Amino acid sequence: MSVDSGTVVATFGRQHEVETRTGARLECVTRGRRQDCACGDEVAFRITSPGQGVIEAVLPRRTYLERADRFKRKAIAANADQVLILTAVEPPFSDEFVMRVTLLAHAAGIGALIALNKIDLPALEAARTRLAPFASAGHRVLEVAIQPRDSIGSKTGAALGMHVLKASLEGRATVLAGQSGMGKSSLVNALVPDAGARIGDISSALNAGRHTTTFSRLYRIDDHTTLIDCPGMQEVGLANLTPSMLDSGFADLAPFMNHCRFADCRHDKEPGCALQKALADGYVHHRRFELYTRLRDEVTAARAAAY
Ligand SMILES: Nc1nc2c(ncn2[C@@H]2O[C@H](COP(=O)(O)OP(=O)(O)OP(=O)(O)O)[C@@H](O)[C@H]2O)c(=O)[nH]1
Ligand SMILES: [Mg+2]
Ligand SMILES: [Zn+2]
Incomplete structure (x- = not known):
C-alpha cells in the first residue's frame, strides 16, 4: 500500500x-x-x-508547543504560529494560567496573543487591570464579546471586537488556550460555522450537565487559517523550560535582571539586585515579581528532580 x-x-x-x-x-x-x-x-x-x-x-515540524510536568512531556500542538489565550471578565481567570501559557509559547518560539472575552459584563475594569502587565510585557491584548448576553442572561446583541480578532488569526495556525468557561467553544462556533462545539453554561445551577470538550481538534477557518482547540489544559506544567527561558519569558522583568551585580542573583536579598530595586521604585508590579519567583522555584525544582 x-x-x-x-x-x-x-x-x-x-x-x-x-x-x-x-x-x-x-x-x-x-x-x-x-x-x-x-x-x-x-x-x-x-x-x-x-x-x-x-x-x-x-514530518519535520516548524514549531512544537508542549508542556511538561516532572515526569512527562505532553504535546499541545505542532506547526502552530501563535497561541491565542482566551480570558474573560467572568468567571475570573487566573493570571498565572495566562503567564504559564505565554511561557510555553516563548519556549516554542511562537507568539502569544491574549483576548479578553465577555466585555459586555460589568466587571470589565477589574479584568483589564489584571491583564495590564501582560500588555506591558509586550503581548497584544484584544477585547471581545463573542456571545454577549443581556441582564437576564439571554443571548443577545451582536458580537464585539470580532473583526480585529479575525484579522489577527488570518493566514496563521493558532492554538486556542483558555480555562473552562472563558468562551473557547463559543469562539470556535463563531469562526467555524459547522463546528458544533458544545457550549457549556457555567451559570446553570451547580454546573450540572455542563459539556466540556476533552480532545484537541484542528478547525479550518479558511484555506490558510486554522485554529486548534486544546481543552484539558488545566495543568500547564513548565518542567520543559530552562531557567533562562523562564527569565527571558518575563519580558517586563528580564531587562532588570540583566543588571544585577551577580550573574547568579536570586533576586532575593542579594546586594546590587536590580530587580529588587525596580520593584522598590515601582517599575515592576508586585504581582509579576511574585509570579516570577513562584514559577522560577517550580522550574528549578522540576529540573532538579527530573534531569
Ligand atoms: N456574557 C457573555 N457570555 C459569553 C460570551 N461569550 C461566551 N459566553 C458564555 O460563556 C459560557 C462559557 O462559554 P464556552 O464557550 O462554553 O466556554 P469554554 O471556554 O469552551 O469552556 P469549557 O468547554 O468548559 O472549557 C457560555 O454560557 C457562553 O454562552 C460573551 O461575550 N458574553
Ligand atoms: Mg468548550
Ligand atoms: Zn537580582
Whole structure:
C-alpha cells in the first residue's frame, strides 16, 4: 500500500484523525508506541482498510508547543504560529494560567496573543487591570464579546471586537488556550460555522450537565487559517523550560535582571539586585515579581528532580 501525507486534525489519546490532501478523513493509530504526534502535525500515513490507517512517520515540524510536568512531556500542538489565550471578565481567570501559557509559547518560539472575552459584563475594569502587565510585557491584548448576553442572561446583541480578532488569526495556525468557561467553544462556533462545539453554561445551577470538550481538534477557518482547540489544559506544567527561558519569558522583568551585580542573583536579598530595586521604585508590579519567583522555584525544582 502506498504512503501519502496528511495533517493530524484531531487527537484522542493514541487515536488520531488525519485529513488527507484530498480532504478525506481517516482514523489512524501511530506505529511505534513512542511515536508522539499532535494536532497540526504533517504525517506520512498508509491506508490499512477503508477509513483507517497507520501513521508511519511525523514530518519535520516548524514549531512544537508542549508542556511538561516532572515526569512527562505532553504535546499541545505542532506547526502552530501563535497561541491565542482566551480570558474573560467572568468567571475570573487566573493570571498565572495566562503567564504559564505565554511561557510555553516563548519556549516554542511562537507568539502569544491574549483576548479578553465577555466585555459586555460589568466587571470589565477589574479584568483589564489584571491583564495590564501582560500588555506591558509586550503581548497584544484584544477585547471581545463573542456571545454577549443581556441582564437576564439571554443571548443577545451582536458580537464585539470580532473583526480585529479575525484579522489577527488570518493566514496563521493558532492554538486556542483558555480555562473552562472563558468562551473557547463559543469562539470556535463563531469562526467555524459547522463546528458544533458544545457550549457549556457555567451559570446553570451547580454546573450540572455542563459539556466540556476533552480532545484537541484542528478547525479550518479558511484555506490558510486554522485554529486548534486544546481543552484539558488545566495543568500547564513548565518542567520543559530552562531557567533562562523562564527569565527571558518575563519580558517586563528580564531587562532588570540583566543588571544585577551577580550573574547568579536570586533576586532575593542579594546586594546590587536590580530587580529588587525596580520593584522598590515601582517599575515592576508586585504581582509579576511574585509570579516570577513562584514559577522560577517550580522550574528549578522540576529540573532538579527530573534531569
Ligand atoms: N456574557 C457573555 N457570555 C459569553 C460570551 N461569550 C461566551 N459566553 C458564555 O460563556 C459560557 C462559557 O462559554 P464556552 O464557550 O462554553 O466556554 P469554554 O471556554 O469552551 O469552556 P469549557 O468547554 O468548559 O472549557 C457560555 O454560557 C457562553 O454562552 C460573551 O461575550 N458574553
Ligand atoms: Mg468548550
Ligand atoms: Zn537580582
